[in-house]
Amino acid sequence: MTTTPSISGTELTDTQTRALLLKLTVLADDEIILAHRDGEWTGHAPILEEDIALANIAQDELGHAGLYLSLAQTLGGSDPDQVAFWRGPDDYRNTRLVELPKGDWAFTMVRQFLYDTSEALWLEAATRSTYAPLAEIAAKAVREEKFHVQHTALWVERLALGTPESERRTQAALTELWPHAAQLFQPVEGEAELTASGILTDLNAVHARWSDLVTRHLVDKCGLTLPDAPATQPGRDTHTEHLAPLLEEMQRVARQHPDAEVW
Amino acid sequence: MSITDMGMVRDVTVSDAGRVTVTFTPTFSGCPALHVIRDSIEQAVRDLGVTDVEVRSTLTPPWTTDWINDDARERLRQYGIAPPAPTGEGQLIQLDAEPTRCPRCGSLNVRMTASFGPTLCKRMYVCDTCREPFEGFKSV
Numbered sequence: 001m002t003t004t005p006s007i008s009g010t011e012l013t014d015t016q017t018r019a020l021l022l023k024l025t026v027l028a029d030d031e032i033i034l035a036h037r038d039g040e041w042t043g044h045a046p047i048l049e050e051d052i053a054l055a056n057i058a059q060d061e062l063g064h065a066g067l068y069l070s071l072a073q074t075l076g077g078s079d080p081d082q083v084a085f086w087r088g089p090d091d092y093r094n095t096r097l098v099e100l101p102k103g104d105w106a107f108t109m110v111r112q113f114l115y116d117t118s119e120a121l122w123l124e125a126a127t128r129s130t131y132a133p134l135a136e137i138a139a140k141a142v143r144e145e146k147f148h149v150q151h152t153a154l155w156v157e158r159l160a161l162g163t164p165e166s167e168r169r170t171q172a173a174l175t176e177l178w179p180h181a182a183q184l185f186q187p188v189e190g191e192a193e194l195t196a197s198g199i200l201t202d203l204n205a206v207h208a209r210w211s212d213l214v215t216r217h218l219v220d221k222c223g224l225t226l227p228d229a230p231a232t233q234p235g236r237d238t239h240t241e242h243l244a245p246l247l248e249e250m251q252r253v254a255r256q257h258p259d260a261e262v263w
Numbered sequence: 264m265s266i267t268d269m270g271m272v273r274d275v276t277v278s279d280a281g282r283v284t285v286t287f288t289p290t291f292s293g294c295p296a297l298h299v300i301r302d303s304i305e306q307a308v309r310d311l312g313v314t315d316v317e318v319r320s321t322l323t324p325p326w327t328t329d330w331i332n333d334d335a336r337e338r339l340r341q342y343g344i345a346p347p348a349p350t351g352e353g354q355l356i357q358l359d360a361e362p363t364r365c366p367r368c369g370s371l372n373v374r375m376t377a378s379f380g381p382t383l384c385k386r387m388y389v390c391d392t393c394r395e396p397f398e399g400f401k402s403v
Contacts, residue, residue: 056380
């Protein structure tokens with residue numbers, strides 16, 4: 001693979017560092033929360049193979065969160081475990097898309113498909129970041145994300161073209177999730193400057209490619225209908241009532257045993 | 264199978280002062296064995312009588328199954344795990360999986376039964392020629 005010239009961590013301006021820290025946190029938060037929702041299927045998925053598959057996918061997403069937060073730490077951020085387990089719902093910056101309860105299997109697969117396609121396209125573009133540590137993470141993660149996209153695209157197709165019941169559920173999931181998906185493409189504060197300097201990829205361009213890809217799959221191939229999305233979405237600091245109980249469960253063990261080092 | 268068979272060890276250097284630095288690359292970013300691998304590398308070098316050991320991990324270039332050496336591929340096949348196909352320069356986001364051969368009879372007439380297997384690096388298949396179910400390495 002080709003590598004682009006790099007900007008090392010010390011050459012970022014203070015403003016750039018702040019914005020990049022925020023961006024990395026936002027990316028990691030989506031991964032962590034979605035991984036937790038996926039993990040809720042462990043022992044409950046429709047078939048054993050899917051139980052395993054979803055646990056694998058969740059594990060990959062947590063791996064990506066670990067990469068983002070480790071990079072954030074080199075830029076002055078807190079320890080990754082601290083970030084994951086010791087922030088409350090007011091400080092998490094994940095989208096509402098990923099925090100909604102897991103719903104039925106169609107809901108979980110449609111959500112994962114919308115998320116995986118956006119992540120894969122963003123990562124693919126981020127491999128060309130002028131900031132080498134981010135380009136390296138993207139090059140690693142995108143190879144894993146490819147498998148998620150294959151898997152969830154197939155499931156959405158199978159459900160949408162399956163029985164009238166599976167089609168109804170898949171369409172219902174898409175109708176509920178679609179308005180939230182646009183939030184994945186909200187820039188963070190200071191993102192424009194990072195994009196101008198080539199550190200971050202152009203989010204609008206990724207959004208356009210994503211819209212094209214998911215429309216071809218969901219509408220043209222699967223025969224689903226895309227609902228109208230609201231013109232504006234609240235920011236990532238506005239959560240549903242579902243995030244607090246999720247965090248309470250996810251963080252319980254870490255908070256009960258704050259000094260534990262070996263699990 | 265060792266981590267060198269897997270192509271995970273990227274560099275080993277010995278400084279004039281005798282410090283040994285081993286650089287390895289993870290297979291999957293979420294691999295839960297990373298800490299164990301790191302500790303095992305350090306211990307293996309210490310067992311050689313070296314006291315000053317540093318183990319580093321690197322993401323670049325990202326690990327690929329193309330680095331699994333031929334001998335290890337053959338051992339995987341003999342064990343019943345289909346070795347990974349060459350990754351090639353295919354489309355990044357493709358919906359069709361790479362072709363896989365049955366490790367038992369060599370047939371390409373196989374079906375994937377699960378796209379994720381018992382570990383992050385494998386998928387599940389069944390061969391429609393010899394009826395053998397088997398695991399196959401993903402091409403990453």
